[in-house]
Amino acid sequence: MSYHIVNIDSPNCSINCKHGQLTCLGENGRRQQVPLEDVAAIVITSFSAQLNSHLLLEAAKYGVALVICEYFQPISLLLPANRSTDTLLTKAALTMDKKKVATLWQKTIDAKCVNQASLAEHLNPEHPKREILQKRANSKAPGKESVCARYYWGIYADALAIIGFKRGRQEGGVNDLLNFGYAILLSLILQKLFACGLDPTVGISHEVRERSTPLAYDLMEPFRPCVDWRVARWMMEEAAPDDYQVNGRFRRYITNFTLERVGYLGIEMDFRNCLESVVRSFRQAVLSGQTRQYKPWIPSNSKWAG
Known part of the structure:
Protein backbone atom coordinates (compact mmCIF):
# COMPACT_ATOMS: atom_id res chain seq x y z
CA MET A 1 0.00 0.00 0.00
CA SER A 2 1.45 3.39 -1.00
CA TYR A 3 1.28 5.85 1.87
CA HIS A 4 4.64 7.65 2.18
CA ILE A 5 5.18 11.12 0.76
CA VAL A 6 8.95 11.41 0.38
CA ASN A 7 10.42 14.92 0.54
CA ILE A 8 13.81 15.47 -1.13
CA ASP A 9 15.36 18.73 0.10
CA SER A 10 19.10 17.99 0.29
CA PRO A 11 21.09 20.61 -1.68
CA ASN A 12 23.06 17.97 -3.58
CA CYS A 13 21.84 14.41 -3.85
CA SER A 14 21.25 11.62 -6.35
CA ILE A 15 17.90 9.82 -6.54
CA ASN A 16 17.51 6.43 -8.14
CA CYS A 17 15.57 3.20 -7.95
CA LYS A 18 17.32 -0.14 -7.53
CA HIS A 19 15.65 -3.49 -6.92
CA GLY A 20 12.35 -1.81 -6.10
CA GLN A 21 13.94 0.53 -3.56
CA LEU A 22 13.78 4.32 -3.84
CA THR A 23 17.36 5.32 -3.05
CA CYS A 24 18.70 8.77 -2.16
CA LEU A 25 22.46 9.28 -1.95
CA GLY A 26 23.46 12.51 -0.20
CA GLU A 27 26.58 14.58 -0.84
CA ASN A 28 28.04 13.26 2.41
CA GLY A 29 27.78 9.69 1.10
CA ARG A 30 24.81 8.84 3.31
CA ARG A 31 22.35 6.49 1.63
CA GLN A 32 18.66 6.29 2.50
CA GLN A 33 16.07 4.06 0.91
CA VAL A 34 12.43 3.03 1.12
CA PRO A 35 10.42 0.47 -0.90
CA LEU A 36 8.95 2.26 -3.90
CA GLU A 37 5.71 0.31 -3.54
CA ASP A 38 5.19 2.10 -0.20
CA VAL A 39 5.54 5.57 -1.75
CA ALA A 40 2.55 7.65 -2.85
CA ALA A 41 4.52 10.65 -4.10
CA ILE A 42 8.01 12.15 -4.26
CA VAL A 43 8.26 15.90 -3.62
CA ILE A 44 11.55 17.47 -4.73
CA THR A 45 12.36 20.89 -3.27
CA SER A 46 16.13 20.53 -3.73
CA PHE A 47 17.51 22.91 -6.35
CA SER A 48 20.26 20.56 -7.56
CA ALA A 49 19.06 16.98 -7.13
CA GLN A 50 20.03 14.47 -9.82
CA LEU A 51 17.29 12.13 -11.04
CA ASN A 52 18.06 8.85 -12.76
CA SER A 53 15.79 8.12 -15.72
CA HIS A 54 15.23 4.61 -14.37
CA LEU A 55 13.52 6.18 -11.36
CA LEU A 56 11.00 7.90 -13.65
CA LEU A 57 10.19 4.58 -15.31
CA GLU A 58 9.81 2.66 -12.06
CA ALA A 59 7.80 5.46 -10.43
CA ALA A 60 5.35 5.28 -13.34
CA LYS A 61 5.02 1.51 -12.92
CA TYR A 62 4.25 1.86 -9.23
CA GLY A 63 1.86 4.78 -9.74
CA VAL A 64 4.05 7.26 -7.86
CA ALA A 65 3.55 10.99 -8.48
CA LEU A 66 6.60 13.22 -8.84
CA VAL A 67 6.23 16.86 -7.70
CA ILE A 68 9.07 19.24 -8.62
CA CYS A 69 9.24 22.60 -6.82
CA GLU A 70 10.93 25.94 -7.39
CA TYR A 71 11.36 28.10 -4.28
CA PHE A 72 9.20 25.50 -2.49
CA GLN A 73 6.33 26.17 -4.91
CA PRO A 74 5.18 23.18 -7.04
CA ILE A 75 6.03 23.99 -10.64
CA SER A 76 5.76 20.57 -12.32
CA LEU A 77 3.69 17.46 -11.67
CA LEU A 78 4.65 14.17 -13.32
CA LEU A 79 1.99 11.47 -13.13
CA PRO A 80 1.84 7.92 -14.49
CA ALA A 81 -0.60 7.53 -17.38
CA ASN A 82 -3.06 5.55 -15.27
CA ARG A 83 -3.19 8.24 -12.57
CA SER A 84 -3.36 11.21 -14.92
CA THR A 85 -6.55 9.81 -16.48
CA ASP A 86 -8.18 8.83 -13.17
CA THR A 87 -10.77 11.58 -12.60
CA LEU A 88 -12.67 9.87 -9.77
CA LEU A 89 -11.40 12.24 -7.08
Whole structure:
Protein backbone atom coordinates (compact mmCIF):
# COMPACT_ATOMS: atom_id res chain seq x y z
CA MET A 1 0.00 0.00 0.00
CA SER A 2 1.45 3.39 -1.00
CA TYR A 3 1.28 5.85 1.87
CA HIS A 4 4.64 7.65 2.18
CA ILE A 5 5.18 11.12 0.76
CA VAL A 6 8.95 11.41 0.38
CA ASN A 7 10.42 14.92 0.54
CA ILE A 8 13.81 15.47 -1.13
CA ASP A 9 15.36 18.73 0.10
CA SER A 10 19.10 17.99 0.29
CA PRO A 11 21.09 20.61 -1.68
CA ASN A 12 23.06 17.97 -3.58
CA CYS A 13 21.84 14.41 -3.85
CA SER A 14 21.25 11.62 -6.35
CA ILE A 15 17.90 9.82 -6.54
CA ASN A 16 17.51 6.43 -8.14
CA CYS A 17 15.57 3.20 -7.95
CA LYS A 18 17.32 -0.14 -7.53
CA HIS A 19 15.65 -3.49 -6.92
CA GLY A 20 12.35 -1.81 -6.10
CA GLN A 21 13.94 0.53 -3.56
CA LEU A 22 13.78 4.32 -3.84
CA THR A 23 17.36 5.32 -3.05
CA CYS A 24 18.70 8.77 -2.16
CA LEU A 25 22.46 9.28 -1.95
CA GLY A 26 23.46 12.51 -0.20
CA GLU A 27 26.58 14.58 -0.84
CA ASN A 28 28.04 13.26 2.41
CA GLY A 29 27.78 9.69 1.10
CA ARG A 30 24.81 8.84 3.31
CA ARG A 31 22.35 6.49 1.63
CA GLN A 32 18.66 6.29 2.50
CA GLN A 33 16.07 4.06 0.91
CA VAL A 34 12.43 3.03 1.12
CA PRO A 35 10.42 0.47 -0.90
CA LEU A 36 8.95 2.26 -3.90
CA GLU A 37 5.71 0.31 -3.54
CA ASP A 38 5.19 2.10 -0.20
CA VAL A 39 5.54 5.57 -1.75
CA ALA A 40 2.55 7.65 -2.85
CA ALA A 41 4.52 10.65 -4.10
CA ILE A 42 8.01 12.15 -4.26
CA VAL A 43 8.26 15.90 -3.62
CA ILE A 44 11.55 17.47 -4.73
CA THR A 45 12.36 20.89 -3.27
CA SER A 46 16.13 20.53 -3.73
CA PHE A 47 17.51 22.91 -6.35
CA SER A 48 20.26 20.56 -7.56
CA ALA A 49 19.06 16.98 -7.13
CA GLN A 50 20.03 14.47 -9.82
CA LEU A 51 17.29 12.13 -11.04
CA ASN A 52 18.06 8.85 -12.76
CA SER A 53 15.79 8.12 -15.72
CA HIS A 54 15.23 4.61 -14.37
CA LEU A 55 13.52 6.18 -11.36
CA LEU A 56 11.00 7.90 -13.65
CA LEU A 57 10.19 4.58 -15.31
CA GLU A 58 9.81 2.66 -12.06
CA ALA A 59 7.80 5.46 -10.43
CA ALA A 60 5.35 5.28 -13.34
CA LYS A 61 5.02 1.51 -12.92
CA TYR A 62 4.25 1.86 -9.23
CA GLY A 63 1.86 4.78 -9.74
CA VAL A 64 4.05 7.26 -7.86
CA ALA A 65 3.55 10.99 -8.48
CA LEU A 66 6.60 13.22 -8.84
CA VAL A 67 6.23 16.86 -7.70
CA ILE A 68 9.07 19.24 -8.62
CA CYS A 69 9.24 22.60 -6.82
CA GLU A 70 10.93 25.94 -7.39
CA TYR A 71 11.36 28.10 -4.28
CA PHE A 72 9.20 25.50 -2.49
CA GLN A 73 6.33 26.17 -4.91
CA PRO A 74 5.18 23.18 -7.04
CA ILE A 75 6.03 23.99 -10.64
CA SER A 76 5.76 20.57 -12.32
CA LEU A 77 3.69 17.46 -11.67
CA LEU A 78 4.65 14.17 -13.32
CA LEU A 79 1.99 11.47 -13.13
CA PRO A 80 1.84 7.92 -14.49
CA ALA A 81 -0.60 7.53 -17.38
CA ASN A 82 -3.06 5.55 -15.27
CA ARG A 83 -3.19 8.24 -12.57
CA SER A 84 -3.36 11.21 -14.92
CA THR A 85 -6.55 9.81 -16.48
CA ASP A 86 -8.18 8.83 -13.17
CA THR A 87 -10.77 11.58 -12.60
CA LEU A 88 -12.67 9.87 -9.77
CA LEU A 89 -11.40 12.24 -7.08
CA THR A 90 -11.87 15.40 -9.13
CA LYS A 91 -15.36 14.31 -10.17
CA ALA A 92 -16.27 13.66 -6.53
CA ALA A 93 -15.02 17.14 -5.56
CA LEU A 94 -16.92 18.85 -8.38
CA THR A 95 -20.20 17.06 -7.75
CA MET A 96 -20.23 17.18 -3.95
CA ASP A 97 -23.51 18.30 -2.41
CA LYS A 98 -23.50 22.01 -1.54
CA LYS A 99 -24.55 21.33 2.04
CA LYS A 100 -21.60 19.00 2.49
CA VAL A 101 -19.25 21.59 1.00
CA ALA A 102 -20.63 24.13 3.46
CA THR A 103 -20.10 21.68 6.31
CA LEU A 104 -16.47 21.12 5.31
CA TRP A 105 -15.87 24.86 5.25
CA GLN A 106 -17.60 25.35 8.60
CA LYS A 107 -15.38 22.70 10.18
CA THR A 108 -12.37 24.51 8.75
CA ILE A 109 -13.44 27.90 10.11
CA ASP A 110 -14.34 26.42 13.51
CA ALA A 111 -10.83 24.99 13.77
CA LYS A 112 -9.23 28.28 12.70
CA CYS A 113 -11.16 30.31 15.28
CA VAL A 114 -10.43 27.82 18.07
CA ASN A 115 -6.73 27.88 17.17
CA GLN A 116 -6.68 31.67 17.20
CA ALA A 117 -8.34 31.72 20.63
CA SER A 118 -5.85 29.15 21.91
CA LEU A 119 -2.85 31.18 20.76
CA ALA A 120 -4.36 34.42 22.10
CA GLU A 121 -4.72 32.78 25.52
CA HIS A 122 -1.09 31.68 25.41
CA LEU A 123 0.21 35.09 24.32
CA ASN A 124 -1.88 37.24 26.66
CA PRO A 125 -3.99 35.23 29.14
CA GLU A 126 -5.00 38.36 31.11
CA HIS A 127 -6.20 40.38 28.13
CA PRO A 128 -9.70 41.79 28.81
CA LYS A 129 -11.04 40.60 25.44
CA ARG A 130 -9.62 37.09 25.55
CA GLU A 131 -12.73 35.53 27.08
CA ILE A 132 -14.92 37.21 24.48
CA LEU A 133 -12.76 35.73 21.73
CA GLN A 134 -12.97 32.32 23.39
CA LYS A 135 -16.78 32.45 23.49
CA ARG A 136 -17.02 33.63 19.90
CA ALA A 137 -14.63 30.94 18.70
CA ASN A 138 -16.74 28.20 20.26
CA SER A 139 -20.09 29.64 19.16
CA LYS A 140 -22.23 28.70 16.17
CA ALA A 141 -22.83 32.32 15.21
CA PRO A 142 -22.75 33.03 11.47
CA GLY A 143 -19.90 35.22 10.29
CA LYS A 144 -17.85 34.53 13.39
CA GLU A 145 -14.60 34.36 11.38
CA SER A 146 -14.39 38.13 10.93
CA VAL A 147 -15.43 38.82 14.52
CA CYS A 148 -12.83 36.43 15.91
CA ALA A 149 -10.19 37.93 13.61
CA ARG A 150 -10.86 41.43 14.96
CA TYR A 151 -10.44 40.35 18.59
CA TYR A 152 -7.55 38.02 17.80
CA TRP A 153 -5.39 40.56 15.99
CA GLY A 154 -6.06 43.12 18.70
CA ILE A 155 -4.80 40.72 21.37
CA TYR A 156 -1.88 39.70 19.15
CA ALA A 157 -0.78 43.30 18.62
CA ASP A 158 -1.08 44.12 22.32
CA ALA A 159 1.01 41.07 23.24
CA LEU A 160 3.78 42.30 20.93
CA ALA A 161 3.32 45.97 21.90
CA ILE A 162 2.58 46.97 18.29
CA ILE A 163 0.77 50.29 18.18
CA GLY A 164 -1.78 50.91 15.44
CA PHE A 165 -1.50 47.43 13.95
CA LYS A 166 -3.79 46.60 11.03
CA ARG A 167 -3.76 43.20 9.40
CA GLY A 168 -3.49 43.30 5.62
CA ARG A 169 -1.34 42.09 2.75
CA GLN A 170 -0.22 45.61 1.83
CA GLU A 171 -0.03 47.13 5.32
CA GLY A 172 3.70 46.56 5.89
CA GLY A 173 5.41 46.22 9.25
CA VAL A 174 4.86 42.88 10.95
CA ASN A 175 2.50 42.00 8.09
CA ASP A 176 5.54 41.47 5.87
CA LEU A 177 6.81 38.80 8.28
CA LEU A 178 3.41 37.13 8.50
CA ASN A 179 2.93 37.16 4.72
CA PHE A 180 6.28 35.47 4.12
CA GLY A 181 5.41 32.76 6.64
CA TYR A 182 2.01 32.24 5.01
CA ALA A 183 3.74 31.83 1.64
CA ILE A 184 5.83 28.98 3.10
CA LEU A 185 2.68 27.42 4.55
CA LEU A 186 0.87 27.72 1.21
CA SER A 187 3.70 25.98 -0.63
CA LEU A 188 3.59 23.07 1.84
CA ILE A 189 -0.17 22.74 1.45
CA LEU A 190 0.19 22.70 -2.34
CA GLN A 191 2.84 19.99 -2.15
CA LYS A 192 0.56 17.77 -0.07
CA LEU A 193 -2.48 18.42 -2.27
CA PHE A 194 -0.63 17.44 -5.42
CA ALA A 195 0.93 14.43 -3.74
CA CYS A 196 -2.49 13.20 -2.55
CA GLY A 197 -4.12 13.75 -5.94
CA LEU A 198 -6.34 16.67 -4.96
CA ASP A 199 -6.90 19.43 -7.51
CA PRO A 200 -6.06 22.71 -5.69
CA THR A 201 -8.30 24.69 -8.05
CA VAL A 202 -11.44 22.98 -6.70
CA GLY A 203 -11.99 24.75 -3.38
CA ILE A 204 -14.75 24.84 -0.80
CA SER A 205 -14.89 28.59 -0.13
CA HIS A 206 -12.19 30.82 -1.62
CA GLU A 207 -13.08 32.19 -5.03
CA VAL A 208 -11.57 30.82 -8.21
CA ARG A 209 -9.33 33.33 -9.97
CA GLU A 210 -6.76 33.04 -12.72
CA ARG A 211 -3.77 31.01 -11.52
CA SER A 212 -5.31 30.71 -8.06
CA THR A 213 -5.40 27.63 -5.85
CA PRO A 214 -8.51 28.09 -3.67
CA LEU A 215 -8.38 24.67 -1.99
CA ALA A 216 -4.86 25.39 -0.72
CA TYR A 217 -6.07 28.70 0.75
CA ASP A 218 -9.06 26.90 2.28
CA LEU A 219 -7.14 24.14 4.03
CA MET A 220 -4.33 26.38 5.28
CA GLU A 221 -6.70 28.50 7.40
CA PRO A 222 -6.48 26.45 10.67
CA PHE A 223 -2.68 26.39 10.36
CA ARG A 224 -2.20 30.16 10.09
CA PRO A 225 -1.80 30.58 13.89
CA CYS A 226 1.28 28.33 13.65
CA VAL A 227 2.90 31.01 11.50
CA ASP A 228 1.56 33.76 13.77
CA TRP A 229 3.16 32.06 16.76
CA ARG A 230 6.50 31.68 15.03
CA VAL A 231 6.48 35.37 14.04
CA ALA A 232 5.53 36.36 17.59
CA ARG A 233 8.49 34.43 18.98
CA TRP A 234 10.75 36.12 16.45
CA MET A 235 9.56 39.54 17.59
CA MET A 236 9.90 38.67 21.28
CA GLU A 237 13.17 36.74 21.23
CA GLU A 238 15.17 37.48 18.06
CA ALA A 239 14.29 40.81 16.46
CA ALA A 240 15.20 44.32 17.52
CA PRO A 241 12.24 46.64 18.29
CA ASP A 242 10.35 47.65 15.14
CA ASP A 243 12.60 45.44 12.98
CA TYR A 244 10.32 43.95 10.34
CA GLN A 245 12.90 43.03 7.73
CA VAL A 246 12.40 39.80 5.83
CA ASN A 247 16.12 39.06 5.74
CA GLY A 248 18.05 35.82 5.45
CA ARG A 249 18.11 35.23 9.19
CA PHE A 250 14.33 35.63 9.45
CA ARG A 251 13.74 33.35 6.44
CA ARG A 252 15.75 30.58 8.06
CA TYR A 253 13.95 31.10 11.35
CA ILE A 254 10.41 31.14 9.97
CA THR A 255 10.96 28.13 7.71
CA ASN A 256 11.79 25.99 10.74
CA PHE A 257 8.21 26.10 11.99
CA THR A 258 7.61 23.16 9.65
CA LEU A 259 9.96 21.04 11.80
CA GLU A 260 8.18 21.65 15.09
CA ARG A 261 6.23 18.91 16.83
CA VAL A 262 2.46 19.17 17.17
CA GLY A 263 -0.32 16.91 18.36
CA TYR A 264 -2.97 15.55 16.02
CA LEU A 265 -5.73 13.12 17.04
CA GLY A 266 -3.75 12.15 20.14
CA ILE A 267 -0.47 11.51 18.31
CA GLU A 268 2.60 13.74 18.39
CA MET A 269 4.20 14.29 14.99
CA ASP A 270 6.13 16.92 13.09
CA PHE A 271 4.20 19.72 11.44
CA ARG A 272 4.61 18.41 7.89
CA ASN A 273 3.19 15.01 8.80
CA CYS A 274 0.29 16.67 10.60
CA LEU A 275 -0.47 18.75 7.52
CA GLU A 276 -0.35 15.65 5.34
CA SER A 277 -2.71 13.80 7.69
CA VAL A 278 -5.24 16.62 7.51
CA VAL A 279 -5.06 16.69 3.69
CA ARG A 280 -5.54 12.92 3.58
CA SER A 281 -8.58 13.19 5.87
CA PHE A 282 -10.05 15.82 3.53
CA ARG A 283 -9.39 13.56 0.55
CA GLN A 284 -11.20 10.71 2.27
CA ALA A 285 -14.17 12.98 3.04
CA VAL A 286 -14.44 13.98 -0.63
CA LEU A 287 -14.18 10.40 -1.92
CA SER A 288 -16.63 8.95 0.59
CA GLY A 289 -19.00 11.90 0.70
CA GLN A 290 -18.82 11.70 4.52
CA THR A 291 -17.83 15.05 6.03
CA ARG A 292 -17.02 13.42 9.37
CA GLN A 293 -13.90 11.95 7.76
CA TYR A 294 -12.36 15.44 7.56
CA LYS A 295 -10.37 16.23 10.70
CA PRO A 296 -8.96 19.79 10.74
CA TRP A 297 -6.07 20.42 13.10
CA ILE A 298 -6.60 21.96 16.52
CA PRO A 299 -3.80 22.14 19.14
CA SER A 300 -5.84 20.47 21.89
CA ASN A 301 -2.92 18.19 22.78
CA SER A 302 -0.09 20.45 21.64
CA LYS A 303 1.96 23.17 23.29
CA TRP A 304 2.50 26.59 21.77
CA ALA A 305 5.92 26.61 23.44
CA GLY A 306 7.33 25.05 20.25
